[in-house]
Amino acid sequence: MRQQEFEQQYQSQWAAFAEKLSLLERRKQRHQLPDDDRNDFPQDYRAICHSLAIAKERQYSPQLIEHLETLVLRGHQILYTRRTQLLHQIVAFIANGFSYRLQQHLKLFWTTHAIFYGPAIILFILTLLNPDMVYSIMPPDQVNQLEAMYDPEQKSIGRLRESDTDFLMFGHYIKNNIGIGFRTFATGILFTLGSLFFLIFNGVYFGAVSAHIVAIKYQSTFFSFVIGHGSFELTAILISGMAGILLGWSLIAPGNISRLDALKLASKKAIELMYGAILFLVIAAFIEAFWSSSSNLTNTTKYIVGGSLWFLVYLYLLWPRKAVQS
Known part of the structure; x- marks a missing residue:
């Protein structure tokens, strides 16, 4: 050709x-570019790079090659800036x-x-009084499995497996934790009922399990195991419930706007909370896989670190913040 x-x-x-480059380079006019055009920018950039490669291979005029090189350079700068801004937004969040x-x-x-x-404490007391x-909360085979997991004689506390599969268990915990968080969040759309159910259910389950562990005198292995990741995991479940309740409440009491508009506004806030909850759940999975079940750590060490993590999590969440101006 x-x-x-x-x-x-x-x-x-x-x-x-x-033309798209000119709009993107003028920061104040970036909103003028449709979302589809912004999303297609990497694909358009690759097309220009392809044109430049062809022009060089076929030894077209220096003027054409210089023009395409200029477009490629400007496009590269835009892509680099966008990635830097994304990283900044993640860190700021x-x-x-x-x-x-x-x-x-x-x-x-x-x-x-x-x-x-509340239900966790009630079930804890009731189960201690009536083991x-x-x-009534768990089937017998699940109770037996629970006892085996936290038996002080077990080589690997907290799960029925060898300790050399930590990385695989990390993936399993991520899947399990995010599944619990997502169910607690997503079912809140049912006028808050789903989120309320899962919050109560998980509280009842945790209270009954804790009491049974105390009754069979396995508390030294159980509580030293859960205290490390519990600050992130349990708090993330609560935040997931918050996000779900926000969704459901927007349908119950939309105020002076339509339910659809109220749901849209609530969704933006709820999704931000879920981003944080997912981050917490991933951290919890990491700690659970690589720290909580470690047999090389003393219970005292686990209690000190776990207690510190609880303090730091709530300090992080409750320390007064200011809105970030974008």
């Missing part, structure tokens, strides 16, 4: 890319945005504590 034909075939594509959003709904945060820990009550 001759250069003239090559230019005629791709000139409109190059011109459109140059972790450092400030997540806890700021949670503090906007602090009453709901403490309400989910009552919904979860057979645990079988």
